[in-house]
Amino acid sequence: MSDLVFESVSVHYGHRRHGLTAVNHADLVVPSGEVVGLVGESGSGKSTLARAAVGLAPLSSGRIMLGGTDVRRLRRRERPLQMVFQDPYSSLDPRMSVGDSIAEAMPREGGRSSRSERRAEVARLLEQVNLDPGSAALLPGELSGGQRQRIALARALAGRPEVVIADEITSALDASVQGAVLNLVRETQRRLRLSMLFISHNLAVVRYLSDHIAVMYLGRIVEAGRTEEVLADPRHPYTRDLLAAVPGRDSGPPTADPAPVAEAADPHHPPPGCGYHPRCPAGPMVHSDRTICRTSDPAEDAASRPHRSACHFAADLPSRHPRGDSAS
Known part of the structure; x- marks a missing residue:
């Protein structure tokens, strides 16, 4: 088993001046045998990053490494990565039987497997x-x-x-069956010790499954760390806003002044500096002296901050749980 490593990965569609940068120099590690939950709003670049790993989205720059090998050097059928898509019906050929669909994905092993062996494996x-x-x-x-x-x-x-990449695999399911599928995924991952990148907009689901959490906004990884650490004391204002939006969750005492209501940034025309600054309760919309947020990209030195947070003021944010309480 090996780590899956995204090294400064970018995915750009269209012309340089008028196109869209769906993923912008994203760095992420999926440790061997562990689950990384990737969260963020719709359009943040989560699915594009996943599709790039399995060869369904072209890299504009950066590398995706598995065990020290660039996955693009492997033929698609040889890549030890598999993806489970959001819509189970559209990802299966409606004219193929279940058994044929499963058998089609099996390694050929030089064509030596007999039909009976493949049926037994199905x-x-x-x-x-x-x-x-x-x-x-x-x-x-x-x-x-x-x-x-x-x-x-x-x-x-x-x-x-x-490595298995699971992209919003429960969002198209009825609530009554979501739990059963999630239990199956967790049981399978632990039994086979698979590495997994689990993508979801649902923080409760990600918390249930994941050893690590990465938070994505406007094509950037803005915070990443151990699940319990990130949820107990997030170091990026966007992560805090995501947690505050979870229905019924006790988000604790206020940690910053409320920011003016603002629309999400246009990914075709992202703001300069920190992409979150027009919506940020810790940024210049509330604190007029923090002009650095408008001019300097905090992702460039994120590695030096708690949870690799892409926030200039990550270390200055008040603790969510000053008495040492754990996140609810």
Whole structure:
């Protein structure tokens, strides 16, 4: 097993002047055998970063390394990375049986596997995701959404990956089946000791599954660290705003003056300096003397701050839990 490392990864679409930078010099490590939860608003670049890892989005700059090897040097079928997509129905061929879809993802091993061996492996994978092996003969349209997502997970496991990337895999499911799928994912990851990048906008889900959390805003990783540390005392104002938006969560005493209401930045025309400064309760919209936020990009020296926070004032933010209480 090896770490999956994103080194200053950028993904740009369109012309240089009029295009869109979906991912902007993102640095992230998915440690071997652990789960990194990647959170952020819609449009923050989470899915684009994931698609770049599996070769579905072109890199404009940077590298994605697995075990010291640039994944772009590997043929797509040889990459030990598999992705489970948000919509389980559109990710499966509606004309292929469940068994054929799973078998298609299996390594060919020089063509030496017999048909009976492949059928046995399909049955084993279906049992691994808590489905009846008899469902191999069914079409995706004959299954429920939760069952289809289990099939998508089995198909990913069929490729014998070292890393699984799960992109909002419960957001298209009914609330009644989300918990069962999440329990299956956690059980499978722990049993197989897979490395996993788990993408979600739901902080409760990410907290349940993840060893580490990375927070993404406007194509940047703005905070990253151990899950319990980031949630107990986040060091970036955007992370704090995400936590404050969780329904029913006790966010504790106020830690900054409220910022004026502002729209999210246009990713086609990001603001200079810190991308979050037009919305930030710790920035120049509230504290007029903090003009550095408008002119200097805090991501450039994030490694020197707590949780690698891309905030000039990360160390100055009041503690969320001054008495040492843990996050709720």
